[in-house]
Amino acid sequence: MLTQEQLEKYDSKKMYQFYDNWPAYAREAFGRYSDPSLAVNGKYFEVDHIVFAGMGGSGAIGDLFAAILSRTNIHISVVKGYLLPRTVDSNTLVIITSVSGNTAEAMTNISSAKDAGCKILAFSSGGKIEKFCNQQKVEFNKIEKLHSPRVSFVRYVYSILGILQGILPIQREDILESIKKMEKLSESISSKNMTEENPAVNLAKWITGIPMIYYPWGLQAAAIRFKNSLQENAKRHAMAEDVIEACHNGIVAWEKQNSNIMPILIQGADDYTKTKDQWKILKTYFGQNNIEYKEVHTIQGSILSKIMHLIYLLDYTTIYNSVISGVDPSPTASIEYVKKSLAQGIF
Numbered sequence: 001m002l003t004q005e006q007l008e009k010y011d012s013k014k015m016y017q018f019y020d021n022w023p024a025y026a027r028e029a030f031g032r033y034s035d036p037s038l039a040v041n042g043k044y045f046e047v048d049h050i051v052f053a054g055m056g057g058s059g060a061i062g063d064l065f066a067a068i069l070s071r072t073n074i075h076i077s078v079v080k081g082y083l084l085p086r087t088v089d090s091n092t093l094v095i096i097t098s099v100s101g102n103t104a105e106a107m108t109n110i111s112s113a114k115d116a117g118c119k120i121l122a123f124s125s126g127g128k129i130e131k132f133c134n135q136q137k138v139e140f141n142k143i144e145k146l147h148s149p150r151v152s153f154v155r156y157v158y159s160i161l162g163i164l165q166g167i168l169p170i171q172r173e174d175i176l177e178s179i180k181k182m183e184k185l186s187e188s189i190s191s192k193n194m195t196e197e198n199p200a201v202n203l204a205k206w207i208t209g210i211p212m213i214y215y216p217w218g219l220q221a222a223a224i225r226f227k228n229s230l231q232e233n234a235k236r237h238a239m240a241e242d243v244i245e246a247c248h249n250g251i252v253a254w255e256k257q258n259s260n261i262m263p264i265l266i267q268g269a270d271d272y273t274k275t276k277d278q279w280k281i282l283k284t285y286f287g288q289n290n291i292e293y294k295e296v297h298t299i300q301g302s303i304l305s306k307i308m309h310l311i312y313l314l315d316y317t318t319i320y321n322s323v324i325s326g327v328d329p330s331p332t333a334s335i336e337y338v339k340k341s342l343a344q345g346i347f
Contacts, residue, residue, distance in 0.1 A: 002194050002201050002320055010323045013330040015233070018151045019316050020190045023182040025146065026158045026308075030175060033162025047093040047119060053079040053109040054097035056335075057149030060228065061097050061156055063221035064311075065168075068303045070218065072169050082108045090117045097156060099149035101127020104342055114138065121163075123156060148330065150232060153225075153311070174302035181305045182312050189316045200313055204320035206294055209260035212250075213240040214282070216271045219298070222310035223266055226318070233318040233329035247278050254291060263293040266310065269300055 007016050018025075050069075052062030062078040069076050077085050082105050088094065094113035098106035101124035110132060113120050120138045122129050125145040133140035143159050146152040161168075161175050187193065189200040196202070211230060215223035223240045230238040241250050243265070253259075263286065267279055286293050296314070298306040322329040 001196065002204075002324060004191065004194070006323050007191060007194075010326060010328055011319065011330070012328050013147060015147060015151060015329050016191045016316075016319050016323075018147045019312075019319060020186065020192065022154045022312055023179055023186050025155050026179045026182060029143075029155045029158035030162045030179065033159060033165070047091055049075045049077065049085075049087065049092040051077045051079055051084060051088060051092060051094045051113075051118075052097070053084070053094060053106060053113075055080055055103050055105050056228070056232075057151075057153055058097040058099050058103065058106070058156070060150075060153060060221065060225045061160065062095075063224055064157060064307060065160075067218060067221040067307055068170060069168065071303075074169070079109060081105055084109055084112050084116070084118075088113065088116050088118050090119070092116075092118045094118045094120050095160075096120065096122040096124075096129065097160075098122075098124045098127070098129050099143075099145050099152045099156065101125055101129040103129075104339075107132065110138070123160060125152075148332075150229060150315075153315075154308075157308075170304065171302075174304050177301055178305040178308045181299060181301060181309050185309055185312055189313055200316040201320050203264075203294060203296070203314075203317045204324055207234075207236070207262060207264075207317075207321050209262045210236070211238045212261045212263045213238065213266060214243040214246060214263060215240065215266045216243055216268050216275045216279075218271075218303070219266055219268055219307065219310065222307050222314065225311050226264075226266075226314040229315050229318040230321070232332055232335075233315075234322040234325060235327050236321070236325075243278055243282065244275065247282065251282070251285065254285070254289065263291065265293060265295045266298075267295060268298045268306065270298075 052065055054062055059080045066076045066078050096106050096110045107128055110120060110122060114136055122133050122138055122140045123143055124130060125143060130140055130142060141163060143156055146155055189198055194201055213223045213226055227238040227240040230236045299309050319329050
C-alpha cells in the first residue's frame, strides 16, 4: 500500500497537501465573495452569450461551467485556443481565465473581445492579463495561485461562483452542498487515509497502462480533467471518449488483442435511460471478451456537486498514480519548453 514516505519522496512540492485542503480552499474562496455587494454589478445581466476562454487548468474551469449551465437557457461557449466565436458582440460576456496571467491564448482572446465590444471579466493571479486590464479599464479579479494552475482550479471555481452570484442561475444551496460533499470525500481519499478503503489509491494502483476514459454527456468536464491530470501529474498517456459515440466507432478497437489500453467508465447517477442501456451493453461486451475495466460513479446531488466530487476523486487518483510510479507530479518541463519556444519565436 502507498505510504507517507513515498509521498514525501516523490511529491517534491507537496501537491498532495494542497489537495488535502481543497475543501477548505473552496469554502474560503466562496466565503470571500458571499457578500452580494462584492459580486459583479447589474450591467452584465444583459447578455445572451457567455464565453469561457482559458487553457489547461484554466480551461477546465470553462468545461465545468459549461456543464453546470448546460440545462439552462444561457448560450455557453468554451474556447481553448486563439479564436473567439464569430458571433460574439456587445451582448456577449467573455470570461477570461489565466491563473498565471501570461497565457498567450488568453492574451489574444482578451484583446479580441475588447475589439469586438464584448463585456469582459478577467481572472488571474496577475501577469500580463492584470496589466492589460488596468490599461484598458477591463474588470479584473486577482485570485492568488495555489501551487500550480491545475491545483488552483478549486480556488478559481469557487471565487468565480461567488463573484458571478446573481448572474448565473446556480443556487447558493447547491454551491454549499458541493463543498460539503468534498469535505466528506476528503475523509476517505486524503493522505490521512492511505488504506485499502481509499478509492483514489485503489484506482491509482490499478492504472498501469493507458487509460481510456468513457463518459456520458454532461460529465465531459470531469473526464477531460481526469485525462489532463493523468498527463500532467502522472506523465501518462490517456484518452477520453463519449460513451455513445464510442459505441459507434471506438469499440471496434477492442477487437485487437493484447492491448495495454485500460477502460475506465465514469457513470452518472442520473444518466439518460438510453445511455444506461449503452453502459450495460459495453460492460457485457467487456466481460465476454475478458477486458478488465473500472467503474467510477457520481454521487447524488446537484450537477456541481457531482462534477466537483468526481474531479476531486480523480485528481487525487493521478497524484497517487504518479507517486506509485515513482514520478514527481509537479514538474511539467515539456509545457515550459513550449511556452519558452513561443515566447522566443523558436518554431
